Amino acid sequence: MTLVDATLVAGYTVADVLLYAAAGFAVLAIGMLYRAVKGPTMQDRVLAVNVLGTNTVVILGLLAAALGEPTFLDVALVYALLNFLMAIAISKFTVERGGVL
Amino acid sequence: MSDSDRRDDANPRDGGDLPPHRAVDRSGRLDSTERQGTPYTESQVIMPTVKVVAPFAFTYGLFVTFHGGGSPGGGFQGGAIMAAVVFMIAFAFGIESTRTWLANTVVVALAVGGALAFAGIGLVPVALGGAFLQYDLLPIPIKYGLEAVEIIGIAPLVAGVLMGLFFLLANGFALGGDGFEPDDPDESDAPDGGSGDGDAGGDSASPAAVADGGREHGGDA
Amino acid sequence: MTGALSVTAPVAAQVTAIEASLLAFVVLTALATAFARDVLAAVIIFGAYSLGMAALYVFYRAPDVALTEAAISAGVTTVLLLLTLAKTTRIDHEAAFESVNYPAAGAAAFLFVGLLLTMDAIPAIGSPNAPVWSNPDVTQWYLAETYAQVHVENTVMGVLAAFRGFDTFGEAIVVFAGGIAALIVLRREVFA
Structure with missing residues (x-):
């Protein structure tokens, strides 16, 4: 029996708690989506997507731990690296609408 | 952007009393002359960060490619990550400088070489009397046959095509002429000079279109 | 959104908290992408959509698909769309959202209801009775035989590069032809 299968309280295992934590982060992501949709400026949206990306990395990490599959962390790493690319791409695009690329 | 692309003397606007980054009206799209005349200092945050991150991201792309047999990933994903590293460098240091650094020959060699390598690995067993991609006829272990297809076939192909698409879209549509005869300025702006809304500043656009800039070029048609 | 999931009670009962929240996020981002009036905003929100999809794929134990979604959608699609936008003209908008085209919305709703009616016939996610899983000649055969025959642990890659190698060659040529x-x-x- 591994750590994620250990029972904490009332029949809930560590894996269950991790999954509920991931669900909580997903709910927070919906809250941040409001800023990405509403704006009003592009900088708001860039920041919102950047935070969403970090949030997703946390969700992926929690899922990897809860499902007991360490290789799923590869996806989280890729997202951490490429979220940075998305952030710099959009933020440099907002200067003169792509004029400085 | 490299300094050779800046043509400060060609800037038709005089935004003298405005700070440099506000010098051009933001409501409309910049034509190529205005764009290249826009003063812009490179970001001191993005460039050092990319310098630190890019080697790790590239290594991770190689890991995803080479370790596709034992963990999630493979040539397609790894090739896309390696191409994304090139995008990252291009955004930090300017697309034009990256274009000169990564010559067209490299991009085409990656794409064509990948396709040929895949076909070659597949056809060797056919030559030996087997089926296409019948790995047990190859003179190497079966696992290495699969890895070879992923590493020297799919990954360079995907990376090359994605980089090519990136540079191609950064260049935009070839205005003036048919785009396939870059050295013929006389015939260049006859057929569709009036379509008007594209970047004529790419290196394979006709010299006349570059010299005129987008606005004048659209105006005389 | 919740209406879509509570069509049949057993399905709704099986949706866990993480699935429900991720599905809500994905549907909301998809709707926002479709209705955003500013194209740049739509591109940015589409990036957020891919974040949710990747987490969902990981939860359904499809890390290869999630990795592809991460690499292509976050790394490549957003960048290529931004470059395309840099070549186009921006139209200034008053409204933040696109106005709804009612005939198109009606057609979409019709299609949605039609597809929803087929949901009863679809096996539940992870069901051991799903045909694709229980068929001993396809999925079970690949799971049992991949390592024995081609010596790679990743069954997805084994199927792609060995058992379906010619199809993969065709896909590679499609990518090449796309360029x-x-x-x-x-x-x-x-x-x-």
């Missing part, structure tokens, strides 16, 4: 088609459409003769 050439872009050259022709943009009327260039060199990439860089």
Whole structure:
């Protein structure tokens, strides 16, 4: 029996708690989506997507731990690296609408 | 952007009393002359960060490619990550400088070489009397046959095509002429000079279109 | 959104908290992408959509698909769309959202209801009785035989590169042809 299968309280295992934590982060992501949709400026949206990306990395990490599959962390790493690319791409695009690329 | 692309003397606007980054009206799209005349200092945050991150991201792309047999990933994903590293460098240091650094020959060699390598690995067993991609006829272990297809076939192909698409879209549509005869300025702006809304500043656009800039070029048609 | 999931009670009862929240996020981002009036905002929100999809794929134990979604959607699609936007003209908008085209919305709703009616016939996610899983000649055969025959642990890669290698070759050629088609459409003769 591994750590994620250990029972904490009332029949809930560590894996269950991790999954509920991931669900909580997903709910927070919906809250941040409001800023990405509403704006009003592009900088708001860039920041919102950047935070969403970090949030997703946390969700992926929690899922990897809860499902007991360490290789799923590869996806989280890729997202951490490429979220940075998305952030710099959009933020440099907002200067003169792509004029400085 | 490299300094050779800046043509400060060609800037038709005089935004003298405005700070440099506000010098051009933001409501409309910049034509190529205005764009290249826009003063812009490179970001001191993005460039050092990319310098630190890019080697790790590239290594991770190689890991995803080479370790596709034992963990999630493979040539397609790894090739896309390696191409994304090139995008990252291009955004930090300017697309034009990256274009000169990564010559067209490299991009085409990656794409064509990948396709040929895949076909070659597949056809060797056919030559030996087997089926296409019948790995047990190859003179190497079966696992290495699969890895070879992923590493020297799919990954360079995907990376090359994605980089090519990136540079191609950064260049935009070839205005003036048919785009396939870059050295013929006389015939260049006859057929569709009036379509008007594209970047004529790419290196394979006709010299006349570059010299005129987008606005004048659209105006005389 | 919750209406879609509570069509049949057993399905709704099986949706866990993480699935429900991720599905809500994905549907909301998809709707926002479709209705955003500013194209740049739509591109940015589409990036957020891919974040949710990747987490969902990981939860359904499809890390290869999630990795592809991460690499292509976050790394490549957003960048290529931004470059395309840099070549176009921006139209200033008053409203933040696109106005709804009612005939199109009606057609979409019709299609949605039609597809919803087929949901009863679809096996539940992870069901051991799903045909694709219980068929001993396809999925079970690949799971049992991949390592024995081609010596790779990743069954997805084994199927792609060995058992379905010719199909993968065709896909690779499609990617290659896509690059050439872009050259022709943009009327260039060199990439860089």
